[in-house]
Amino acid sequence: MSGGEQKPERYYVGVDVGTGSVRAALVDHSGVLLAFADQPIKKWEPQFNHHEQSSEDIWAACCVVTKKVVQGIDLNQIRGLGFDATCSLVVLDKQFHPLPVNQEGDSHRNVIMWLDHRAVSQVNRINETKHSVLQYVGGVMSVEMQAPKLLWLKENLRETCWDKAGHFFDLPDFLSWKATGVTARSLCSLVCKWTYSAEKGWDDSFWKMIGLEDFVADNYSKIGNQVLPPGASLGNGLTPEAARDLGLLPGIAVAASLIDAHAGGLGVIGADxxxxxxxxxxxxxxxxxxxxxxxxxxxxxxxxxxxxxxxxxxxxxxxxxxxxxxxxxxxxxxxxxxxxxxxxxxxxxxxxxxxxxxxxxxxxxxxxxxxxxxxxxxxxxxxxxxxxxxxxxxxxxxxxxxxxxxxxxxxxxxxxxxxxxxxxxxxxxxxxxxxxxxxxxxxxxxxxxxxxxxxxxxxxxxxxxxxxxxxxxxxxxxSQEVESVLVGAAILGACASGDFASVQHRQLKDSKKYKDK
Ligand SMILES: Nc1ncnc2c1ncn2[C@@H]1O[C@H](COP(=O)(O)OP(=O)(O)O)[C@@H](O)[C@H]1O
Ligand SMILES: O=C(CO)[C@H](O)[C@H](O)COP(=O)(O)O
The missing domain is CATH 3.30.420.40 (ATPase, nucleotide binding domain)
Known part of the structure; x- marks a missing residue:
């Protein structure tokens, strides 16, 4: 946050959903972390290489930590909220209710975690296509990306999940939807894990070739046909319901999200x-x-x-x-x-x-x-x-x-x-x-x-x-501030608030000192 007047009365909240826990921070206008809270989240491994979570459990943890970090603060001074999260796959039905991603039919477990390796056969078939989108994932698609997991759901849970599904979200995008009701996806999620091109958009031929032509037919409404850059302000900001959940005021700016690693990268790469x-x-x-x-x-x-x-x-x-x-x-x-x-x-x-x-x-x-x-x-x-x-x-x-x-x-x-x-x-x-x-x-x-x-x-x-x-x-x-990933999430909130001109300007950098090992 270089240049301009320091306005310490302006605060931003960053929420970071890692694999094992959710963290939140209250960050001031110059990037100093004023309050921190964390909360473990549940994980299930019903079979070897199947890793699942619950989007309701994760949201509940986001609410607990956010309420903690804003305690004692005048809520009117909180200008923006940003989320980052692991790149796990969240599945909801057409009414936005959780759908099971498991044979047991447990709809509470509606998240296939990023490290889940169930879709081996599917990713092998995807890689055999040698489709040109694979050039943009290092030449080989990872089993941890979303396309193989979606194909697995279609081939294995057709009636209980696939046919009923209305929305497939990357976890960071689920969180921004939950906060605002806006289903727009972050460019970060779609480009990194879903084969979307920032320049050319979706490639119909890829989805048709791998057997997921369903997405093309409905103009990608289930996986995202409105895409925003990370840090862009979403809709009318925080909805009254989400504001109640999180202990914040309705209408504060909420940013299009980042994947957790990318928030960490943003938090440190521009350091002074x-x-x-x-x-x-x-x-x-x-x-x-x-x-x-x-x-x-x-x-x-x-x-x-x-x-x-x-x-x-x-x-x-x-x-x-x-x-x-x-x-x-x-x-x-x-x-x-x-x-x-x-x-x-x-x-x-x-x-x-x-x-x-x-x-x-x-x-x-x-x-x-x-x-x-x-x-x-x-x-x-x-x-x-x-x-x-x-x-x-x-x-x-x-x-x-x-x-x-x-x-x-x-x-x-x-x-x-x-x-x-x-x-x-x-x-x-x-x-x-x-x-x-x-x-x-x-x-x-x-x-x-x-x-x-x-x-x-x-x-x-x-x-x-x-x-x-x-x-x-x-x-x-x-970084002197060890919670750099959270600083990255808060940068998103600062960006969405309109207090700064771009994500680069919002790198909260002047307040940080670095040590060389
Ligand atoms: N103070 C510490 N000393 C050593 N290792 C740590 C410390 N804190 C966390 N870790 C290690 O970091 C890992 C978790 O990092 P974290 O960034 O919290 O994970 P995630 O974002 O995946 O939830 C764990 O494997 C843990 O053992
Ligand atoms: O694929 C990734 C980022 O693109 C990460 O490995 C994934 O999001 C998990 O992060 P973490 O180890 O911090 O929980």
Missing amino acids: VRGHGLVCEGQPVTSRLAVICGTSSCHMGISKDPIFVPGVWGPYFSAMVPGFWLNEGGQSVTGKLIDHMVQGHAAFPELQVKATARCQSIYAYLNSHLDLIKKAQPVGFLTVDLHVWPDFHGNRSPLADLTLKGMVTGLKLSQDLDDLAILYLATVQAIALGTRFIIEAMEAAGHSISTLFLCGGLSKNPLFVQMHADITGMPVVL
């Missing part, structure tokens, strides 16, 4: 790093890679002209920063993989007891334990005999192979706390090597990246951050 001696200070913004690390990691690089990187999603025009092309590399499980490795180890109960006794998180405990056992050597050397291949949920980028599995080499019979700590370290290193692999693919295709900007839950883990710096050989910049 002057005075820290960073190489990127004198370089264009295209030298920066935003890495958003939560349950998964997403690697967001932008360019002036389209760059086609095999196995890396995009290029997507204006999907994150208006006027720039976006390439999005990713690792489907990172935070989830670390949790999985640590919690599944025989020494996990001992770790919990010891961490609790020291009032530390298990990761803070493990990091200090590694420091203790490394002796005179750098911590990275503890894993010379132990290696992890991190593709436990397939490889999103740059191999784009969902059939890949994880691997650990160098296991011994002992399973004590030292072994757990070293396995944890090897997992973190494997994830960082995966990031390096993605950067190498992006650079080979034409990107020139010098600096990483990390955010998301894993950026709170100093070992994770340090390993990314050591293994990529690049400086890693962290």
